[in-house]
Amino acid sequence: MTIDEARLCVDALRKEIEHHNQRYYQEDNPSITDAEWDALMRELISLETQFPELQSPSSPTQRVGASVSEGFVKVEHQIPMLSLSNAYSTEELLEFDRRVRQVVGDEVRYVCELKIDGLAVSLRYEQGRLVRGATRGDGEVGEDITSNIRTIRNVPLELTEPVTLEVRGEAYMPKQSFLRLNEQREQQGEPLFANPRNAAAGSLRQLDPRVAASRRLGVIVYQLAEASEYPVERHSEALEYVRSLGLPANGERKLCADIHEVIEYIDEWSEKRRSLSYATDGMVIKVDDMVLQQELGFTAKSPRWAIAYKYAAEQATTTLRRIDLN
Ligand SMILES: NC(=O)c1c(N)nc(OC2CCCC2)nc1O[C@@H]1CCC[C@@H]1O
Numbered sequence: 001m002t003i004d005e006a007r008l009c010v011d012a013l014r015k016e017i018e019h020h021n022q023r024y025y026q027e028d029n030p031s032i033t034d035a036e037w038d039a040l041m042r043e044l045i046s047l048e049t050q051f052p053e054l055q056s057p058s059s060p061t062q063r064v065g066a067s068v069s070e071g072f073v074k075v076e077h078q079i080p081m082l083s084l085s086n087a088y089s090t091e092e093l094l095e096f097d098r099r100v101r102q103v104v105g106d107e108v109r110y111v112c113e114l115k116i117d118g119l120a121v122s123l124r125y126e127q128g129r130l131v132r133g134a135t136r137g138d139g140e141v142g143e144d145i146t147s148n149i150r151t152i153r154n155v156p157l158e159l160t161e162p163v164t165l166e167v168r169g170e171a172y173m174p175k176q177s178f179l180r181l182n183e184q185r186e187q188q189g190e191p192l193f194a195n196p197r198n199a200a201a202g203s204l205r206q207l208d209p210r211v212a213a214s215r216r217l218g219v220i221v222y223q224l225a226e227a228s229e230y231p232v233e234r235h236s237e238a239l240e241y242v243r244s245l246g247l248p249a250n251g252e253r254k255l256c257a258d259i260h261e262v263i264e265y266i267d268e269w270s271e272k273r274r275s276l277s278y279a280t281d282g283m284v285i286k287v288d289d290m291v292l293q294q295e296l297g298f299t300a301k302s303p304r305w306a307i308a309y310k311y312a313a314e315q316a317t318t319t320l321r322r323i324d325l326n
Contacts, residue, residue, distance in 0.1 A: 006051045010059075013044040017060045021153035025174070025218045025248065025277070058129065058158035063150050064213040071207070072143035075134040079225045081120055081168060082139060083301050084284060084308040090263055093285070096307045097259035103304075104292040111235050112265045113253040114273060115282035115308050116220050118172030118200045121145070123155065123219070123247075128162035130155065135204065139301065148204050151213035159245040164228040167242055169221035169249075173200040174277045177216040196279045218278065221249040234288045252276075255288060266309055273311075282310040 023031045048055045087093050120136035133149025135142040178196040193199035203215035224238040232238045239249045256262045266283045273280045287305040296304040
C-alpha cells in the first residue's frame with residue numbers, strides 16, 4: 001500500500017469512527033457493535049503504526065493514554081463555574097419570572113434545557129484543538145482531568161473551525177452503562193454506585209484513563225463561556241454555534257416566549273424524560289438574551305438569569321434490576 005492510499009484509508013477510518021462516536025449517544029440511532037467499532041480502531045492503529053507520518057494528535061487512536069496520573073493538577077477557572085438556584089413548585093417559577101421581569105421588563109424569552117444529572121466540566125479548545133478538561137471543583141478552582149475527558153467519545157478532539165473557546169457541560173454516565181457497571185461490580189463483590197451521577201464522578205476521577213474510557217461516559221454542552229469569536233447575542237444561538245463546531249449540545253431544549261410555555265414544557269417532560277438514555281433531575285430555565293443576562297447579573301454563587309426546576313424525586317425503591325433512573 002502506498003502512503004497516498006494509506007492516507008485515504010486513514011482519513012476514511014477516522015471519519016467513520018468519529019461518526020459512530022457521535023451516533024452512540026443518540027437515542028434512536030443504533031450504532032455499530034462494540035466488536036465492529038474495535039475492528040475499525042485496530043485497522044486505524046495498524047495503519048498509523050505502519051505509516052507514522054500519518055499520525056495526528058486528534059486521531060481517535062489518541063483518545064486513551066496509557067500513563068496513569070499520580071494525582072490531578074489544580075485548575076483556576078477564568079470564568080467561575082456557577083451553580084443554580086432551585087425551584088420546587090410552579091409558584092417558585094412564577095416568582096422567578098416576576099423578579100426577572102421587574103429588572104428587564106416583559107419582553108423576555110427563556111430557554112429550557114433538561115437538567116442532566118451528572119457533574120459539571122469545562123472544556124477548553126485552542127485553535128480548534130482540545131487542550132484541557134477540568135472539573136467544576138468549588139466553582140473557582142477545579143482539577144485538570146484532560147486525560148479522562150479525551151476518552152469521552154462524543155467530545156471532539158478537534159473542532160470544525162480553528163477557534164479558541166471554553167464551554168461548560170455536564171459529564172454523565174448513560175443509564176445502560178450504569179446498570180452494566182453495577183452488574184459487573186456486583187459480580188466482583190465491589191460496592192455499587194448509588195446513581196449515574198456518582199458513577200460518572202468516580203469515573204472522571206480515575207487516575208488511569210483506560211478505566212475512565214471503559215465507563216463510556218458522555219458530555220452534553222450547556223454553556224459557551226468564552227470565545228475568541230463571539231458571534232452570538234442569545235444563549236439559544238450559542239448552543240447552535242457550538243453544535244456547528246462539532247460539540248454535543250443536543251440535549252432536549254426549547255425556546256419559550258414566556259413562563260407559561262416554560263411550565264408546559266416542564267410538564268411535557270415530567271414523564272417523557274424517563275425514556276432518555278441519560279438521567280435527568282429537572283429542567284434548567286435561562287433568560288435567552290445575553291444582554292439581559294448581564295443586566296440581571298449574579299448572586300454570590302448563581303446567576304439571577306437562570307433557575308433549575310427540580311422534579312419531585314422518585315420514591316427511593318431502587319434495586320439493581322428495577323432501577324428507574326429519573
Ligand atoms: N446540569 C445541567 O444540565 C445544566 C444546564 N443544562 N445548564 C446549566 O447552566 C449553568 C450556566 C450558568 C449557571 C448554570 N447548568 C447545568 O448544571 C449545573 C452546573 C453546575 C451545577 C449544575 O449541575
